[in-house]
Amino acid sequence: MPELADVEGHRRLVAEHAVDREVTGVTVPDPDLLEGTTPQGLGRSLVGRSLQEPRRHGKWLILPFGTDGPRLLVHFRMTGDLSWDGETSDVAGDTDPAVVLDFGDHRLAYRSRRRLGAVHHVSGEDEIEGVTGPLGPDALDVDRERLGELLADRRGGIKSALMDQELVAGLGNELVDEILWRAQVHPQTPVGELDDDALDAVHHQMRDVLTDAVRAGHVPSGPTWLNGQRDAQEPTCPHDGTPLERDQVAGRTTFWCPEEQTA
């Protein structure tokens, strides 16, 4: 379920185990999910180089090799994970890995159960944006002032704005629903109608939700989280028990509390 928090979990897994280790071999069981090079080219590019500190920008995981060397840009889309020696940072079922990096006796494996994600190879830092496209600042780096600036000229609803990776990178369907529910803002509220108090609330909740979700490595679904109601038969507001509304907003299934999130 890769949104910012999940990808951050994958980043931590790599940071914990693989940094400064040298690639000794690569295997690409599913070449369809390798972009920007061939399986042979991947080996020529990476073998002998060591992995540097991994970064994350929004939902992209960036794995740099060597000094100013090639990078792997990893995207999970709807499903997928990384595993280190079989220890996974998420659950992708029993799917076979698509791309595997060997580090001596250890191995880092990328899986994408529905095969929508991909591992992109670029040869340097300046090629990254060509793959990711323009991205807004990472949601974890957006302070209150910046949020106001980003939304200042924005038309349309707040949910579609927050989901737009060019505006803010990293927020997905679950995170945005959670943030707006806690901020008591209706997902379709036009951005221009949000006053300072509402923007304060959105920003504050964005920080809180992200902090908790990153700590957990995914969007939590406990009893105090809207996210926990997502696949309940009769979803109710964890605050007051009101039946939640459910409809398509910004093209995604959206839940909100009709009592608290007034338009």
Added chain:
DNA sequence: CGTGTTGTTCAGTT
């Protein structure tokens, strides 16, 4: 056999 799904991109529309 339909329906739905955490993300992104594209074509078409407002």
Added chain:
DNA sequence: TAACTGAACAACAC
């Protein structure tokens, strides 16, 4: 023009 909608992508669960 900005931004919206819907379809498509692939695979699986229900």
